[in-house]
Amino acid sequence: MSGNDKALAKIDKTDRKILEQLQKNGSLTNQQLAEKVGLSPSPCLRRVRSLEEAGIIVRTATILDHKKLGLSLTAIILIGMDRHTPERFADFEEQISNYPEVQECYLITGQSADYMLKVVVPDMDHYHQFLLNRITRIPGVSGVHSSFVLRRVIDSTALPLGYLS
The missing domain is CATH 3.30.70.920 (Lrp/AsnC effector binding domain/regulation of amino acid metabolism (RAM) domain)
Structure with a gap:
């Protein structure tokens, strides 16, 4: 790593499950996400906020169908x-x-x-x-x-x- 690189973030198995689910569908509610990763809603929300604060979750985006919008x-x-x-x-x-x-x-x-x-x-x-x-x-x-x-x-x-x- 060069001197300018930030240290790699430490995430555990549960964080990885959260990230995998959010990459599939960033519009999941906290309740839905918690169910998918096997947590109760409060700890799930704390983990998501922690991942955001650490800069691991940069932003949530909506993916559009380019062809349906005439961008062929x-x-x-x-x-x-x-x-x-x-x-x-x-x-x-x-x-x-x-x-x-x-x-x-x-x-x-x-x-x-x-x-x-x-x-x-x-x-x-x-x-x-x-x-x-x-x-x-x-x-x-x-x-x-x-x-x-x-x-x-x-x-x-x-x-x-x-x-x-």
Whole structure:
């Protein structure tokens, strides 16, 4: 671990059960959650609050069906930058964070690109406009490679908690 990393959180088997259930369905009531993990409601609520205070539970989100909302095209974009400076990367990251089409953005290694984006838009026309009017206008973007998702084979937000003791 580097000096900047926080110590790993200590969770027990019951905490792991709580986290697994909440990852499956974050809208469970405390009563429902308590029943699923074998606790009474008060200790269950205390544990959930403790997990939130520890920063393990970051937020609760609602997952939407992109196709039912007319967002049929998912693109994976690899982006190369002209200069590898902290200022150039910070500017890119600030600008890209303002685009609601971008669901994920990763600074990567092992590719001929510096960033990998996951973008969701209605169709190819919208993607074309997004690429030309936003991505390629960010200072420092020197290369763009797009791939399009044909089918989601695994689409999960759940973390693998089996590794935790």
